[in-house]
Amino acid sequence: MPIPRVRTYVPGLDEILYGGIPERSVVLISGGPGTGKSILGKQFLYNGLVRDEPGVFVALEEHPVAVRRSFRHFNWDITKFEKEGKFAIVDAFTAGIGSASQREKYVVKDVDNVHELVDVLRQAIKDTGAKRVTIDSVSTLYLTKPSIARSTVMLLKRVIAGLGTTALFISQVSVGERGFGGPGVEHAVDGIIRVDLDEIDGKLYRSIIVWKMRDTKISMVRHPMDITDEGVVIYWDKYLKLTATSASIQPLPKEEVDEMRKAIEETEKATKEVKAITRETEEEEEEG
């Protein structure tokens, strides 16, 4: 019996997850500065919006105005979805100060109060009917208080999974740090995807690796990644071999490529079936 999955539709990401993220998972997107975490989080939401899956973006690092600008930078037009009430930004950045922030519908006044954040987030999810959530970044919530990291993540996870949504939690780590966001957090989440930027011989290489994902097989190698005008692109059928002094891109064995391709086809088929059943049920309800 295939498990229900949420396709990210980020080129290459569903392949290395053998079909997508298991539904209702909380996934840590961990990485150093400039590695593409935020872009990935926004792309995940936009790809859902255009497929009729509402979403919520929790802004802890950027002003909501900057968040909208950065969606626009990739031509991901969220205005329409905001107007239709299918997309919301939770402003946990401005604390409601300033004229632009006073126009925001979902505002967290005291970011140190995680219960207030949870209440505002819950409301935004319910109002939009969100299926996808991105929190950028979750580490902001406990940067100065590591002792509350695990309880904060667990609280958010309960709300998110309880409301039937699937979430990406952006986690900031320092350049060269091997961890993903602290032991409490790393074990609390369902999945960890790490994005990296490595300097080898005076050149920067972008890459991505899935460290864990409960309930699914994962690719066990580091994949090359790019950021383009269309967002993040992952070369799922290649792997990046890094040593201290060299980097080389090599093809994955054919059997693995075929298996990933097959997993995508199966997920696609299962998604179509679920959609057809939902449509039939809706039609029956309308008729009845």
Ligand SMILES: Nc1ncnc2c1ncn2[C@@H]1O[C@H](COP(=O)(O)OP(=O)(O)OP(=O)(O)O)[C@@H](O)[C@H]1O
């Ligand atoms: N159109 C584009 N083409 C290529 N690269 C781009 C493009 N737009 C943005 N980038 C790159 O994306 C990087 C920023 O990505 P992003 O904001 O997702 O980083 P981040 O991992 O969230 O970083 P931080 O933790 O510092 O906020 C920038 O360094 C920039 O070079």
